Amino acid sequence: MRYLLRRLGFFVLTLWAAMTLNFFIPRMMPGSPEQALRDRFSKGGNIVSPEQLQTVLAEFGFDPGKNLLLQYIEYLKAMVTGHWGVSIGSSLGVPVTTLIGSALPWTLGLVGITTVLAFALGTLIGTISGWRRGGLIDGVVPPVFIVTSALPYFWVALLFISLFAIGDHAILPNDFNYDQGLTPGFNAEFILSVLKHGILPAATILITAVGGWILTMRNNMITTLAEDYVRMARAKGIPNRRIMFGYAGRNAFLPNLSGFAMSLGFVISGTILVEYVFNYPGLGYMFYNATVSTDYPLLQALFLLVTLAVLICVLLCDFAVFLLDPRARTKG
Template sequence: MRYLIRRLGFFVLTLWAAMTLNFFIPRMMPGSPEQALRERFSKGGSVVSPEQLRTVLAEFGFDPDKNILLQYVEYLKAMVTGHWGVSVGSSLGVPVTSLIGDALPWTLGLVGISTVLAFVLGTLIGTIAGWRRGGLIDGIVPPVFIVTSALPYFWVALLLISLFAIGNNPLLPNDFNYEQGLTPGFNGEFILSVLKHGILPAGTILITAVGGWILTMRNNMIATLAEDYVRMARAKGIPNRRIMFGYAGRNAFLPNLSGFAMSLGFVISGTILVEYVFNYPGLGYMFYNATVSTDYPLLQALFLLVTLAVLICVLLCDFAVFLLDPRARTKG
């Protein structure tokens, strides 16, 4: 119980610190919502006075006339109660919750599935490579994927686009999340279009993410295989497959849980460069647009979601390790 209370207290304290940074960092960025709105209105040929701009901003939940401390208190209240305001950026006047609700499923479907798949494949390949250290798999696969994991997201994305989506007979689409003109729905044509549009961005994430999991799992396996309990299992004549997965693999897997929890948490933000290159309408692309248009309400809500996702995933990971590893229960 003390361990649970301590972890929950750390969760609350970290969340408060992150929310505080979330309030002040956007206000330190160049520009302001007032300046962004003035530029947007001027492009449309409209002329508005500073008083009118301030009135519009106040209606959107941002009132620069209020004391910064009062703004901070109202911000904390709004974040906790879910009243995240409306966009003052490119989607002027649209509720932030509506914007996030539209983009969140696409990011979870693309980045979430790709991240989990990269972790599963990387863990499996790393387990086999560590078990057969010096073999063919260990000599070829980890070095190749370690190199690919060091490549920039946008470079891999552009390479895949040039290989599969450019030419007289492109194999795969490289733009948006489904064919324009289709009506979204649970039908074969729409689902097939979504899957086709997700292959290249998902492949980009897989190529750049799987190598890290392979390397960490391989190193964990090599360290675990030197433990006395593994030698004892071999001396008892236990089958190699059971030793690899039930003894060495299980214990080598535990240190990877924290990293996996962090990566799952950051799924909520999407892979910004990947979504931007492929014009994929997820949260990562929304992050970019909100930053460019100085959309404080949307930026604050997105940062809050990322913070919550990371903290919750790390907290669940701590509890999972606590349940799976007797040594953690003893230390706890």
């Protein structure tokens, strides 16, 4: 119980520190919401006085007239209560919760599923590769995927676009999340369109992410196979499949949980470069637009979501290791 309470206390302290950084970092970025709004209004030929601009900013939840401490207190209150304000960027006046709610399902569907799939495939291949060290799989598969994992996301994305989405040989779309003429709904045509539009970005993330899981799981397996209890299991004549998955694989898998928890947490941020290249309307693309337009409310809400997701996933990972590994309970 003391271990769990200590982890919860660490969670609360880390969340407060992250929220504090979340407040100050956007304010240290180049530009300001005042200038962003002034430029936006000027494009329409409107002249906005300083008083009018202050009124608009106050209505949008940002009042430069207040001192920094009052802004910080109101910010903490708004973040905790879920009153995240409205956008002052390209989606001027739209509630931040509405914007995030429209983009979150697409990021969870694309990046979330691909992250889980990459982890599952990497763990399986790494387990087999470590078990059959020096074999055909170990000699071919890990080196290939380690090379692909070192490639930049955007380069792989552009390569896929040039191979499968441009010219007479184009077989897959490379833009947006579904065909523009369709009405969203649970029907076969719309679902098929969503799947087709997700193939290239999903393949980009999968190929560049799976290599890391293969390498770490392979190394964990090699280390675990040298343990005495694995040798004892072999001496008792326990079937190899049971030793590989039930003994060595289970214990080699535990160190990877923390990394997987971090990956799940960062799913919320999306893969910014991939979503940008494919013009995929997820949270990563929203991050980019919010940064360009100096959209403080949206940036702060997105940073908060990423922080919460990472901390919650890591906390759940700590609890899972605590339950699955007796050594963690002893140390705790």
